[in-house]
Amino acid sequence: MPVIVESDPGTVEALSRALPPGSHAVDGAERLTAWLAHRPDEYAVVIGPGMELSEAIATCESLRLTRPMTSVVLVRKDIDTEVLYRAMQSGCRDVVLTDDANGIRAAVSRAHQLHQAFSGQGSSGPHGQLITVFAPKGGVGKTTTSVNLALALAEGGSRKVCLVDLDLAFGDVAITMQLFPSHTIEEAVGGEESMDAALVESLLTRHEDSLMVLAAPNLPDARDRVTARLVSRMLRTLRQQFDYVVVDTAPSFDEQTLQALDETDECVIIATLDVPTLKNVKVALETLDLLNIAQGHRHLVLNRADEAVGLDHEKVEQILGMPIAVPIPSSTDIAAATNSGKPIVLANPDHPASKAFRQLAVQLAEATGDEHHPALHEAAEGAARGRRMRIRRHGA
Ligand SMILES: Nc1ncnc2c1ncn2[C@@H]1O[C@H](COP(=O)(O)OP(=O)(O)OP(=O)(O)O)[C@@H](O)[C@H]1O
Ligand SMILES: [Mg+2]
Structure with a gap:
């Protein structure tokens, strides 16, 4: 950049x-x-x-x-x-x-x-959108959001989506999607200078036709061998092959996460309704400001947004100084879906959480100028259906 x-x-x-x-x-x-x-x-x-x-x-x-x-x-x-x-x-x-x-x-x-x-990369090739899902705290729903967002973006099959697990020590994207990868990002170590589409492709695991996964290493000690430069090369190569590259991250500003953030088009930030998380998210936002990362391209997701813990959405927006893009409700169905290896948007598409994840996909498609994304049409049709129902009820 x-x-x-x-x-x-x-x-x-x-x-x-x-x-x-x-x-x-x-x-x-x-x-x-x-x-x-x-x-x-x-x-x-x-x-x-x-x-x-x-x-x-x-x-x-x-x-x-x-x-x-x-x-x-x-x-x-x-x-x-x-x-x-x-x-x-x-x-x-x-x-x-x-x-x-x-x-x-x-x-x-x-x-x-x-x-x-x-650099021989050619200027006419496709250039997909990089979306990084980040939170400075563990266990707030980064992986849940990354997985469901990637699936929602891939819905309809017309967009090629790759989900990258950049939580290099403890990544759990593969297990969340019940995948058993034969290859991981670790095998690219040392390939900074020789990175190409064929190498990256050989490391991907197929989930569905339009969703591929680049899994995290199997053992935590591989993390330090995956350099920021390697991450950069990987992401750039993936962007040439996919419409969207969604990156799940570790709960800290490690150098690999920073590299992804540095190159990202859109940044999804996850917060929950508790003071320590909000404090950390606030500090993280200030750090992103200092580094001039994704200014004007940030989307705040409030996970477990309906928990009655004495903090309302307005207060969250006030503390963080930005609007909530999408609230995700708290539901044991989400964890149950994860445990069964079938994320909620697939297990139960009509669930309020699935609708929220699709709403997030709509926002990102809009933010990246992808005006023909199927999620946008679906959202527009849903709104029209709602209007027709209201008119009918009103007329009855
Ligand atoms: N809205 C929700 N309602 C109920 N359970 C949820 C919700 N969001 C996430 N969970 C559950 O909370 C747990 C942590 O979520 P997740 O793994 O997505 O967090 P994370 O931020 O990726 O954690 P880590 O920092 O450890 O990688 C999981 O068991 C997940 O199923
Ligand atoms: Mg995670």
């Missing part, structure tokens, strides 16, 4: 709006060097107007030699021939005016295309 170099928070915010979700900001050349040291795949550096021209030119010159695959986009309040001439000589790929959001967007998109072409 592109990195912005700018010290003024207002300008960072304005530039972020023109960039893809997951873009990061640093406040100067030194931080940029530190940031890039861990991101060999970075495709664009956007230098904001806060950096003096001579320093910006020096940064371009240095990146031209050390990172030829990373494009520099120089953003200036004014552009004259001297700026253009110096930028061109330094190897800068684009110069754009600060208030030209479309120009910035287009320049970054060109940088991405160039990087894809250089």
